[in-house]
Amino acid sequence: MPIRRQVIADDLRNQIATGQLKTGERLPSEALLAVQYEVSTPTLRSALALLQGEGLVEKIHGKGNFVRHGRRRITYVGGGRTPFRAGQIVSAERITISTTNLGAEGHLVALLGVPPHSPLTEILCICHEDGMPHSLARIYVPRDLSPAGESGAPVSEQRLGAWLGEPRPPLAEIRERVTARPPKPEETAALRISSSLAVLDVTRAAVDTTGRVVEATLLVLPGDRADAYFLNQLPSPQAENDG
Amino acid sequence: MPIRRQVIADDLRNQIATGQLKTGERLPSEALLAVQYEVSTPTLRSALALLQGEGLVEKIHGKGNFVRHGRRRITYVGGGRTPFRAGQIVSAERITISTTNLGAEGHLVALLGVPPHSPLTEILCICHEDGMPHSLARIYVPRDLSPAGESGAPVSEQRLGAWLGEPRPPLAEIRERVTARPPKPEETAALRISSSLAVLDVTRAAVDTTGRVVEATLLVLPGDRADAYFLNQLPSPQAENDG
DNA sequence: GAGTGGTCTAGACCACGAG
DNA sequence: TCGTGGTCTAGACCACTCA
Numbered sequence: 001m002p003i004r005r006q007v008i009a010d011d012l013r014n015q016i017a018t019g020q021l022k023t024g025e026r027l028p029s030e031a032l033l034a035v036q037y038e039v040s041t042p043t044l045r046s047a048l049a050l051l052q053g054e055g056l057v058e059k060i061h062g063k064g065n066f067v068r069h070g071r072r073r074i075t076y077v078g079g080g081r082t083p084f085r086a087g088q089i090v091s092a093e094r095i096t097i098s099t100t101n102l103g104a105e106g107h108l109v110a111l112l113g114v115p116p117h118s119p120l121t122e123i124l125c126i127c128h129e130d131g132m133p134h135s136l137a138r139i140y141v142p143r144d145l146s147p148a149g150e151s152g153a154p155v156s157e158q159r160l161g162a163w164l165g166e167p168r169p170p171l172a173e174i175r176e177r178v179t180a181r182p183p184k185p186e187e188t189a190a191l192r193i194s195s196s197l198a199v200l201d202v203t204r205a206a207v208d209t210t211g212r213v214v215e216a217t218l219l220v221l222p223g224d225r226a227d228a229y230f231l232n233q234l235p236s237p238q239a240e241n242d243g
Numbered sequence: 244m245p246i247r248r249q250v251i252a253d254d255l256r257n258q259i260a261t262g263q264l265k266t267g268e269r270l271p272s273e274a275l276l277a278v279q280y281e282v283s284t285p286t287l288r289s290a291l292a293l294l295q296g297e298g299l300v301e302k303i304h305g306k307g308n309f310v311r312h313g314r315r316r317i318t319y320v321g322g323g324r325t326p327f328r329a330g331q332i333v334s335a336e337r338i339t340i341s342t343t344n345l346g347a348e349g350h351l352v353a354l355l356g357v358p359p360h361s362p363l364t365e366i367l368c369i370c371h372e373d374g375m376p377h378s379l380a381r382i383y384v385p386r387d388l389s390p391a392g393e394s395g396a397p398v399s400e401q402r403l404g405a406w407l408g409e410p411r412p413p414l415a416e417i418r419e420r421v422t423a424r425p426p427k428p429e430e431t432a433a434l435r436i437s438s439s440l441a442v443l444d445v446t447r448a449a450v451d452t453t454g455r456v457v458e459a460t461l462l463v464l465p466g467d468r469a470d471a472y473f474l475n476q477l478p479s480p481q482a483e484n485d486g
Numbered sequence: 487g488a489g490t491g492g493t494c495t496a497g498a499c500c501a502c503g504a505g
Numbered sequence: 506t507c508g509t510g511g512t513c514t515a516g517a518c519c520a521c522t523c524a
Contacts, residue, residue, distance in 0.1 A: 001519085003438075003493075006428055029509065040495045042285075045510085053425035053441065062503035062509050079475035174475040180423035180441040180466035182296035185249055194511090195246075198296065198423040198441030198466060223423035223441060230473045232322035232417040244500085246512075272490060283514045288491085305490050305522035437492090 008037050008047035016056055016067055027057070027065040049196045055224040059194060074134050074221055076202060078176045078230040096126040097160045099148065108140055111205055111216045121146035123160065126190060133191050136220040145214055168214070173207040178228055183220070191222050198223035251280050251290035259299055259310055270300070270308040292439045298467040302437060317377050317464055319445060321419045321473040339369040340403045342391065351383055354448055354459045364389035366403065369433060376434050379463040388457055411457070416450040421471055426463070434465050441466035 015021045027033065027048075034044040048065055051057040058068045103117035112120070123139040123146075147155045147163035155163070179201040188195045202219040221228075258264045270276065270291075277287040291308055294300040301311045346360035355363070366382040366389075390398045390406035398406070422444040431438045445462040464471075 001493095003428070005493085031509085040497085041510095042496095042513095043494060046493095050425050053423075055424075059510070060503085061501075061511070064509065078473050171477050173477065174473075176473040176475075178421045178443070178471040178473070179469070180443050181298075182293050185246070200421070200423050226422070228421040230321050230417075230419040230421070230475075232419075232473075232475065234414050234416065235478075244512095248512085274490085283516085284491095285494095285515095286513060289512095302491070303522090304492070304520075307490065 004037075004039055004043055005047040005050065008033075008039065008044065009050040011037075012047070012051060013054075013056060016051075021067050023067050023069045025067050026063075027067070029064060049194070052194060052224055053197060058224075068224075074129075074226040076135075076200075076219065076221060076226065076228040078202075078204075078228055079174050079232070095161065096128070097157050097164075098124050099146070099155055099160065100124070101143065101148075104140075108216065111203065112140060112142070112213045114142065114213075119143035119150075121148060123164075134222065134225065136187060136190050138218040140216045140218075141214070169208055171206050171214070172209045172211070175205045175207070176230070177203045179203075180223060187220055191220070193222045193224070200226050200228060202228060247280075247282055248286055248290040248293065251276075251282065251287065252293040254280075255290070255294060256297075256299060259294075264310050266310055266312050268310050269306075270310070272307060292437070295437060295467055296440060301467075311467075317372075317469040319378075319443075319462065319464060319469065319471040321445075321447075321471055322417050322475070338371070338404065340400050340407075341367050342389070342398055342403065343367070344386065344391075347383075351459065354446065355383060355385070355456045357385065357456070362386035362393075364391060366407075377465065377468065379430060379433050381461040383459045383461075384457070412451055414449050414457070415452045415454070418448045418450070419473070420446045422446075423466060430463055434463070436465045436467070443469050443471060445471060 012021070012027070021027065028036070030041055030044055030048065033048075034041045037044060037047075039047075048057060048059065052059055056068055058066045060066065100122045102120055102122055104112060104114050104120050105116060108120070109116050109118075112118075114120075119142070120140050121143055123137075123141065125135075125137040125139065126133050127135045127137070144150050147160055180198045181201055183191070183193060183195060183197065183199045185195075187193075187199060191199075193199070200221040200223055202217070202221070204215075204217040204219065205213050206215040206217075208214045255264070255270070264270065271279070273284055273287055273291065276291075277284045280287060280290075282290075291300060291302065295302055299311055301309045303309065343365045345363055345365055347355060347357050347363050348359060351357075351363070352359050352361075355361075357363075362385070363383050364386055366380075366384065368378075368380040368382065369376050370378045370380070387393050390403055423441045424444055426434070426436060426438060426440065426442045428438075430436075430442060434442075436442070443464040443466055445460070445464070447458075447460040447462065448456050449458040449460075451457045
């Protein structure tokens, strides 16, 4: 027995692919679509949720459902330095930054490899594009490496932006983990995404040449718009001795 | 106003964290939980869907909802050779493999960098663990590099397994892209996952030292159980000239 | 057959956006 | 204010698992 929401999603997906529904165009209201497809509104909404997760449709509360322009636009490039250098997170028009001082706890202890309650600075970044938030990053830095220094004094947003762009001692290693999970309530609010969407959760640790973890980043990207790319140039044609 | 499904999910999450609900334990039936929390069944189910997406709860049709054992267990390690060498996809108890011959089309053309309709071999792998499927991989190889050779003759599953483990000419580069998206109907069936879960979609291209793409892999992992790890050893302390 | 989750219905009421 | 999507209700019927 065919699942009705899948049938509806297939039909709409087809209409988008063939150009019957054009990029940027508004779909009929959910109520009307429900009548047309002869299903209840929850069923129709679950069909739209599929297309939304695929990045084909964008829902805007109070306005309607829109065919999204082409493919995914937010790109995280792994293996680099900080997410905000060298365009690793795609050109953000505006970045809102703030810092907080706190002690290491939970997985941050393991991630940074520091003793519990070590002084850290949290740098919270919300990147915007086209007036919409499109990524959320929490960067944790040992206090002595932070822009405020040991004191942990407040730092202006402008100064923080400059600090993120400054050159740093060379890194030896980047470790990254990528997961898909439902957004937390704060994240649905900050990113203005539906709670039925998954987010890409990127956890990143940067290790310097002395083996110290100089930065840990928790990055959250909306699953309908984001890709993470990783490029690994393999070192040398020899040293191929694995099991 | 608090969202009821979030309140319920928070409460159950807390019970799991504090050990009131133990690992492997069955939760009360959805009908009973709905009565206890004084919500309708769809609302209660949406609360469970959140916990399922977080990997805390596993739903089994006809049996119930169970507290999952600890953390995510399926690990994809990026940057390596093929996904099935050197345990890059965690130890699979059983792998079902089959091949199909086809011509390159769609994104495969771009991914492999071959002319349209070039002969390819598709190797379909379904990995099982604990009797449950836990990953789905489609590996595309130019026909002349495939285990069947130019002829495209059928190859036994055993021979395919051996072929995947064989050493290959050295690679120069691995390109990987990770995305979260809802599962396609075939994927919910093959992986036996709920359609409300996201999957981790890993697309991978392996380039040899001549610049030829010798393999492209489309890997689908259940979002509630899977992590992708990437480790990048940065080459040298110099060459830090970026803009 | 009894109990479970999977899908769906036909509404209700609230919150957001634009005129 | 009106139309939109967001959340929720109180059921129904089907499919799966196990005794």
